[in-house]
Amino acid sequence: MxxxxxxxxxxxxxxxxxxxxxxxxxxxxxxxxxxxxxxxxxxFSGLNEDPKEHFQTVFGEDHEELVLVKDIPFFSMCEHHLVPFFGKAHVAYIPKGGKVTGLSKLARAVEAVAKRPQLQERITSTVADSIIETLDPHGVMVVVEAEHMCMTMRGVKKPGASTVTTAVRGVLKDDQAARSEILTLIKQS
Missing domain, CATH: 1.10.286.10 (GTP cyclohydrolase I, N-terminal domain)
Known part of the structure; x- marks a missing residue:
């Protein structure tokens, strides 16, 4: 770039x-x-960063249960208005074949994707796809909650309105119980 x-x-x-x-x-x-x-x-420093690079470091660990890092704060810029939107990302995956990544790598991937002119939907799907393509886990779920200044300070002017997007991949796509467990864990303080 x-x-x-x-x-x-x-x-x-x-x-x-x-x-x-x-x-x-x-x-x-x-x-x-x-x-x-x-x-x-x-x-916009994320334009020069591939989020998949953060998942090149993996550890062999016999763990094929849920891993969830929640409440990852992020800031991004709406590509339509070049004003900020900000919120929290929650990233969950179920490792496969003893391949786990460092927890900080999940946060770093969110940051790399958010630091671009962006759409919330794209952040959500890009993080999920990056994990699927590099770690090949059983499943991934990414939930992003954000407030968009383009809705708060201009246009419709609705401060406090929150937008939630999800991306679900692999076995989590069809496993309603696992998805519910993740959502329940995200809601817990």
Missing amino acids: AKVNHEQIEQAVRLILEAVGEDPNREGLLDTPKRVAKMYAEV
């Missing part, structure tokens, strides 16, 4: 400020283009 072009972002931010009627040379705005460029480099 291409490296972030800070200078181009700075020029664009200056143009936006002018277009909304601001003076980009005003004291409070002088460094804003530079700050926004730096922020965008950080917020």
